[in-house]
Amino acid sequence: MPVTGSCHCGKMSYTLEGDAPTAALACNCSICRRKGYLLHFAPAEQFTAHGDPDATTIYQFNRHNIRHTFCKTCGCAPYGGGTGPDGKAMAAINLRCADDIDLDSLTIHKFDGASL
Template identity: 50%
Template sequence: MSEQQTYHGSCHCGAIRYEARSAPIAEAMSCNCSYCRRFGGLLAFIPAQNFKLESGEDRIADYQFGQKVIHHLFCRTCGIGSFGRGTMPDGTEMVALNVRCIEEIDPDTLAITPFDGKSL
């Protein structure tokens, strides 16, 4: 088992802040669904239990579309979507980190994996 690292994410205005534990993040997913292609985030997934929202619960807006299985969350003040929430088919609750919002990560150093969300 690889060692877990602690990551710190936030929206632009800083209202929403979180801590996330994960194996070292070296890659991220670029999704081509109708939302993500506009949003432009790069995603890495972790189990919800490894995610801790430190502030901003009351600043979070929730956007859903289509089958409404994913919560595309964003800050009511600055509009930045720093993470989202979803549930796997097996019931596991997941958090999708937008690695562009994480302090410790330089997105330009990550391997980007295309994800064909458009076809789902």
């Protein structure tokens, strides 16, 4: 069953094909720590963004490996994308913006992005 999610105002949303994640990554880098992301990474071909692309903006920092995508209206960041360690395109979804995901049931893996 696909995973769906959106920003707060609904101007940007997504569908991720496949089973609902059972784990999430909590990174302590400067942006993830401030935004409180709980991330799930998947192959880009499983991800579809919906909505008006003009409603979004992208922020990149440091090595520019991830495109953090934000809603221009409400400021939420439901997804991003980039290149995984294997060199393949990947999608990063913020599970805090996902529909019907029980965050308390997720196994949280901590990632020390602050040390990179």
